[in-house]
Amino acid sequence: QKEVEQDPGPLSVPEGAIVSLNCTYSNSAFQYFMWYRQYSRKGPELLMYTYSSGNKEDGRFTAQVDKSSKYISLFIRDSQPSDSATYLCAMISNFGNEKLTFGTGTRLTIIP
Amino acid sequence: GAGVSQSPSNKVTEKGKDVELRCDPISGHTALYWYRQRLGQGLEFLIYFQGNSAPDKSGLPSDRFSAERTGESVSTLTIQRTQQEDSAVYLCASSLVETDTQYFGPGTRLTVL
Secondary structure (H helix, E strand, O other), X not given: OOOEXXXXXXXXXXXXXXXXXXXXXXXXXXXXXXXXXXXOOOOOEEEEEEOOOEEEEEOOEEEEEEOOOOEEEEXXXXXXXXXXXXXXXEEEOOOOOOOOEEOOOEEEEEEO | OOOOEEEOOEEEEOOOOOEEEEEEOOOOOOEEEEEEEOOOOOEEEEEEEEOOEEEEOXXXXXXXXXXXXXXXXXXXXEEOOOOHHHOEEEEXXXXXXXXXXXXXXXXXXXXXX
């Protein structure tokens, strides 16, 4: 079993819809959770970074963490065609420079 | 300032040849990471540098893979006697010691024929 599970998709939704992307993990030591967005033929870019269980909002994006269920989500409101990309969840155990453990990524397409 | 840069952006090589991939991290970033991303798969950690030393080489898939970093700056990932399964995008990231935020370069797309 992988430490981090993420549905690879692809996921297609109409413009303006709310998108829900999810990851589950098995390692209870993970404490820091990130969402990266990766456009085609580009490197991943950090979207959201959270530590605590609960919600963190940034514009149209909301990151949600439930440590008791080992489940994290990224919600995108009012989705735009420019949101079409692969979204990767990532997590680490301790503060400091350790390796990130990534999910496989979910390919998202927003249909105009 | 400038972000993480990688070169070449694309590399096509024949099976059995050696390749060198280069990463220039963000200036001042002491931590540097190499990842591999195979088609349809997530990022796979390869190696991590703190300064010029590599405290974690656990992800290197075989002894054909090696990496070095000099001057707490540029890093080179070398793959010897390339195999077709080495075909992937090789991504480099850097970060400040004090934070966990890793900034990624655009990657080098390696194709082994």
